[in-house]
Amino acid sequence: xxxxxxxxxxxxxxxxxxxxxxxxxxxxxxxxxxxxxxxxxxxxxxxxxxxxxxxxxxxxxxxxxxxxxxxxxxxxxxxxxxxxxxxxxxxxxxxxxxxxxxxxxxxxxxxxxxxxxxxxxxxxxxxxxxxxxxxxxxxxxxxxxxxxxxxx
Numbered sequence: 001x002x003x004x005x006x007x008x009x010x011x012x013x014x015x016x017x018x019x020x021x022x023x024x025x026x027x028x029x030x031x032x033x034x035x036x037x038x039x040x041x042x043x044x045x046x047x048x049x050x051x052x053x054x055x056x057x058x059x060x061x062x063x064x065x066x067x068x069x070x071x072x073x074x075x076x077x078x079x080x081x082x083x084x085x086x087x088x089x090x091x092x093x094x095x096x097x098x099x100x101x102x103x104x105x106x107x108x109x110x111x112x113x114x115x116x117x118x119x120x121x122x123x124x125x126x127x128x129x130x131x132x133x134x135x136x137x138x139x140x141x142x143x144x145x146x147x148x149x150x151x152x
Contacts, residue, residue: 112118
């Protein structure tokens with residue numbers, strides 16, 4: 001290959017590979033403004049005609065389907081199955097759902113976030129156990145006095 005050889009001028013027919021792809025990419029975004037305006041106006045007019053035709057059809061079908069002879073609107077039954085409709089709406093089931101929701105919200109909330117809260121809770125639990133123990137002792141002594149309690 002000689003250094004004196006000149007590169008061929010790039011004409012659209014002689015473009016190959018990456019330069020061809022670059023030119024195609026740039027040409028895709030280069031559009032004449034008049035042509036762009038004309039195509040957008042055509043699209044808008046066609047779309048407006050379609051939408052007006054559909055709205056007239058919908059209005060006619062809605063008037064025919066939903067209005068009764070006396071002018072009353074007829075409500076049709078919807079067949080959509082939702083979770084709400086599948087669950088019977090009795091007081092018992094509603095109470096059960098409310099309780100379940102309450103339990104889930106209690107689990108989400110952090111009761112003992114700080115260390116001092118955890119220690120306070122432990123101290124309270126120990127005090128309650130001591131109180132129960134004292135009450136049990138008193139009940140046992142009363143039963144012994146009445147001779148109803150015989151452990152052996």
